[in-house]
Amino acid sequence: MRFTVFGGVSARTGDRTTEFGPTRLGALLGVLLVDAGRVVSADELVERVLGDAPPPRARAMMQTWLTRLRHSLPGLVERDGAGYRVRVDPLEIDLHLFRHLVRTGRTTEALALAGRPLLSTLDTPWARQQRAGFADELLAARLDHVDARLAQDEHSALVPELQALAAERPLDERIAAQLIEALHGSGRAAEALRHFEIVRARLAAELGAEPSRHLATLHRRLQTASAPRQLPAAPKPFTGRALELAELDREPNGVVVITGTGGVGKTSLAVHWAHRVAARFPDGQLYVNLHGFGPSGAAVSPGDALLRFLSALDVPRAQVPHDLAGQSALLRDALADKRVLMLLDNATDADQIEPLLPRTPNAHVVITSRTTLHPAHSHALPLGLLPPDDARELLAARIGHDRARAEPDAVDTVVRRCARLPLALAVAGARAATQPEFPLATLADELADLDAFADDDDVTADLRSVFSHSCKALSPAALRLFRLLGLMPGSDISLAGAASLAGLDERETGTLLAELARANLLDEPEPGRFTCHDLLRDYAAELALAGERDEALHRLLDHLALTSVEAAVAYTPSRRRPATPEPAAGVVVHRFGTHEEALAWLMAEHPALMAAMPHGTATQTWLMGWSLADALDRQARYRDLLTSQQLAVAAVEQLDDADGLGRTLINLGRSLSRMRRPDEATAALHRAFDVYEGDPAGQAGVLLNIAMLTPDDRIAEALEHTRRGLALFEECGDSYGQANALTGLAWGHAKLGEYARTVEYAERAMRMWRAMDHLIGQAEAWDNLGMGHLGLGEHAKAAEAFTRSSEMFRLGGDLAHEAGAHEQLGDTHAAAGDAEPAREAWRKAVELRTEAGLPTDLVRAKLQAEGE
Template sequence: MSGRAEATTVITVRFTVFGGVSARVGGTTTEFGPTRLGALLGVLLVDAGRVVSADDLVERVLGEEPPPRARAMMRTWLTRLRQTLPGLVERDGAGYVLRVEPLEVDLHLFRHLVRSGRTADAVRLADAELLSTVDTPWARQLRAGFSDELLAARLDHADARLVRGEHAALVPELRALAAGRPLDERIAAQLIEALHGSGRAAEALRHFEVVRARLAAELGAEPSRHLTALHRRLQAASAPRQLPAAPKPFTGRAVELAELDQAPNGVVVITGTGGVGKTSLAVHWAHRAAERFPDGQLYVNLHGFGPSGAAVSPGDALLRFLAALDVPRAKVPHDLAGQSALLRDALADKRVLMLLDNATDAAQVEPLLPRTPHSHVVITSRTELKPAHAKTLPLGLLPPDDARELLAARIGHDRARAEPDAVDTVVRRCARLPLALAVAGARAATQPEFPLAALADELADLDAFADDDDVTADLRSVFSHSCKALSADALRLFRLLGLMPGSDIGLAGAASLAGLPVARTGSLLGELATANLLDEPDPGRFTCHDLLRDYAAELALEGERDEALHRLLDHLALTGVEAGVAFTPTRHRPDTPRPAEGVVVTTFGSREEALAWLVTEHPTLMAAMAHGTPEQTWLIGWALADVLDRQWHHRDLLTSQQLAVAALERLDDTDGLGRTLINLGRAFGRLDRLDEAAAALRRAFDVYEGNPAGQAAALLNIAMLCPDDRITEAIEHTRRGLALYEECGDLYGQANALTGLAWGHIKIGAHRRAVEYAERVMPMWQAMEHVIGEGETWDNLGTAYLGLGEHGKAAEAYARSCALFRRGGDLPLEAAACDRLGDAHAAAGDAGQARRAWRRAIDLRSQAGLPADLVRAKLLRLQAEG
């Protein structure tokens, strides 16, 4: 729980009506229990200090149809109560009064605390049902009225906790309240705030849509102005803001900025030579124009002119954009055309700016173009891309005055004014290229005591663009000048950074590349950043312009290249294994070699840390596989297999496993080859290439000869490929897999196989046999504390019982599976189980329970971003029949 700890208030209460009725007098507590005497005291305590008539006492204690001698009975109980609590119960006219201070009664103290704003103390006080031992119409009505008081206090308290920032801690409580009161807009607003404040913006916005749909369907109403305003505010706050930091300083380009300002929504392509400032112009303008695009700004560096293998594929860029727009993975198709169409749908009514930086050709950008009325795309490229209906904006060299201003902004205007000739020389020798001016300016800024003329003379005496074609020579001259000022270790690190296979690198990766301690490497990276030879776009991630990296690679010494690259790939492979194990602890850890000297191997304390590393390093790991030794390549493929599958990067999953298989074919590692062939089969299956999937899995089975657990895993994966018309074949593969798992004593494998057999027998209508398999596997999952496995087994039991016509057992089983999937945090599985729970209640003739289960299923499917039309159709049929 976040926020400040609440102060604990010590409350002295002499009388209670929450839970059982009790009285504490003189240090002695009397519990009255479910007695008439307790009921009488409870009635008087509710109206402490006020007269209650004799008739009201009879009705409240004995009900609306009291026995004939009710008044006499009441007098007897009053006498006994006076004896128990001497001096407190008095006769007053035609009634009786309990002479106590109201704040000595927990109910009245509760109300006082609420009025005083001490809702935390009030809610803690009302921790049991009001007058729980009294069951008369009056008591029931009193409890119903008080439940609204208590709810209001809880919601007041929730408001206070939201102000204190306790969003994540509030989500479970508010979700439970919302499930019980789905049309309560105050609860809905608080849950939306809590979800958004705990980093679950997509869930927050989807819950608003759920509430809006339910209000329309059940009340024919729209959300209140408060809820609608909250939705608009959170929508704006949740919009993706992916632009890199605005370049500082930025000067000039007034003509080009005006053209960008005046261009209508569509596509603009900024073209020009490397280092001319295309990205700086695009990013500067994008920040300036951001208010025109309140629904967000999307950015991707496509690395079209980076090292081989570093270019971002259209599919990967689409997945990044869809994730930024909170499109659930379950809705994302496998094919590029489907993903492109989904992006258009997601942006259909949004005003979004998209910046596609460093594109290589039209084929790379065309699938990313939304072509929607309110979206606007800016592309930068060294080539003249010509997407349909795009405006081209050529970018030439900085005008001389702008180039001088850019250099002056970096070295200081006073210094520039003092040496105007030297400024002109530097500008000329930097070819008026912003990249070269930035590097040269950084060099000058680090040596303010040097005359600028001396620094200008250090540059090669080249007349930039004398023949309009020697930009690279000018840049190398400037880069060489800046490198001369580096320390020996920083220059060595700069040379080695040219070898990195991806577009950026982490601190541990850079340390491994250099073979230096992490702290020392961090200092050297800082020196390179100060010299403007390196950028740190995100904390701990370092990159540099591809022209700088090309230059660095040219400087790398022959004797240091191979060892440095091997150390970096060792870091990626071995850290990847650590991340893979932390991400999926049930996977069998592969054998790994000792790291080379100087390699940093990072370990992870949680699944979330491992996932963050794998996602960040995904492009680098993919690029690295082509450069590694066979052992490094297959270990990287192993590390990527699960995360690429779960993140829906199925094309990269296929590529990585194909490379890993090719590497393992050069190694004597049958276990590694077998498990990688299973991953390859899974990748083919995800892409609906079923024949190739089956071939890979059959080969895995053959490779695993003599390894029963490996062959069993291959058989279970083959079974999952079987369509519905080949279920008996799937059952036979699973049965053979179970026998092999039993042979080698693999309990986890046995549980998977038994669960598969229960499901398979359900599919062929053998429900009694399915129950037997489910009951056999249930204690195994429970012993392993495998929540999802246990949930799937209860789900299978529910379906089997439903098939047998045992509707009560089916409903109970589905209810258990719902609870387990909720514990496991799997919304799609919980939604499916709730849907089937509704089926079971409907089959049993309980329309009310069916309606509740189906509504819950619709809510969950909406939260997960899944279609709910089929469940809604069931609700409509039920309403029509009722």
């Protein structure tokens, strides 16, 4: 027989289950089962079942219930002295089985048992005390289970559960430590470190205590682990360059520029040395491939490189200035006291690298370039061909030392005919390694036409001969894919992009990419993304057949355009999907399940999309621009935002699509505004208004955008634009647009101090947002109601509104606005003379602004003014 005390009390024999429900009999059985194995006195039974104020004749009533229980379950309850106990194996009772499973480390099974409250049908002081005590047991088991899952690298899956637990128990340091570890293990190092600061501030404010030793130790460990480690994998094999390595060792701080011809091994030397000395730079290693000599449009701009570095250094996006000079200064500030190594690979000119140089005492910069660069206070390190012995060793490491020793003359011939260039030796060695049964002399004979390599002045051009030799060993399908990869507009490509380029499925394409990688014609620097040396890529492009070029490139651009639309809609579901053409045959179009997946794809493909836009059809180009608009805006990549929208406008102007042109002009106006070009932004929006002639909803949307771009000192003008937009939305029956306009009117009237109007418009907007079940819209309406009621001196109503606003912004995942609602809630309490609730709300605002990476100075000033 098995018994249940989680939820209602029940007994099960075979297939038969007896549910006792909220009866005295069930309560009595539950009390005995909880204490299975020990005697419970008659007085204890009375108190536990009937409470601490039992009715008269309670003991007689208890005897009656015991008799009935014995008849219902013969042999279960026995008299023992002055009390009673149940005769049952404790492991037949779910509560005791739970405890056994926890003790033996089987927390998954234990937690599956405890899905309902203990003795949920019994409401006496004793039962409530038992439930409270078991809640602590259950929490401990949950946290044990979390520890086990963390050990199995389930970090990302655990973050939502731990965030909810941390919100319920903000001072529990074990939960805090687990959340910090889960965030860090999910690649969210900045959030992990910010959560530690939040917990430390709470402990100090509420308990006057410092974090525990365990939490402080974890913080120190994560601080070290969070230092950026951006170096690509160390080259293997790497041989020689002893003199150059020694020279790099002699320059511990400053700027070193490694120069040399293409394929001579500049990057390999720099990366090998960087790994060798990484411990000398405990605050991290920063790396960017600037693609200075890649295809047109693939070069990384200084602004993009700065954003990558600032992100790696956990600088909050909200603190990053819009201009290049400001970003450069911020990088210097972030590195001011850090010992870091920065590797700027494949730079093209001084304009590309100057904004990236930190010029701080402990930062060391290594630059590689084919051109001679002369940054201030730099040291030049020219790199020539490999010495003969080093070249032989590199080839031997690739083909096997025994094979090299067996044919030394053939090794010398291959080395000479590869001009001692590491790239040529790597490609030729890969060919030999894939055919171990062939004599090496055969390879040397096949390279017989490469004697031009002896002319050091033209070694880069003659690399084509080595590449040609290696391509001969490829399967026809792999050779075709190699030719097509030379057409990719960006610096790298995804598996889906390569499949679309080739018009093949992803599985077959993956097999061909692996073949190219084995031939050393392709690299996979990170899972699922592929690239190759720019000299190999140029050679591949030369091989592409005239009949296949246009169709292949069209397929790739179709993949980028159509997948980017899917990502954009998943990233911002409220955006209206544009009309899209059917994909060409062989094009892979991915779809996305979550906002996070969509953003990750857009940012991974952002360089490729930017490089592809000038090469697309008018439809492809404007779709890519439309898709990038929100992500680039929210990620503060304003220069790329402006460029993409300029290209998109030029493309959509070629189409008979007034709506597409209007939408793109709105995005262009937004991007010009972000770049602080207000007159041009206004001109773009006015043009969009004209384009939407005869389309009231389109014109209304433009008017709301004009209102948003209107400076705060011209609020009345912004309100007029918003009122005109509202009238147009009402004319065409657009409820979403009306609610947006009413929200804007409520906010504008609050700025003017017209608080009664604020409340009026906010209440109208609220009704519409509720009808649409639009969470963020309701949050904004509550926020506006709070401002209105606060301005009218209605403090209780304002506090309620800001509280509701903060709750909805939290559910919507908008930390910045949630923080703003808490700050205004504090302002409301302060205006009402309630100092402690005001401080509590402001502390929460500081916590949220810290978590969101926003400045906290103004809120802290309010706390200090209140004596904190």
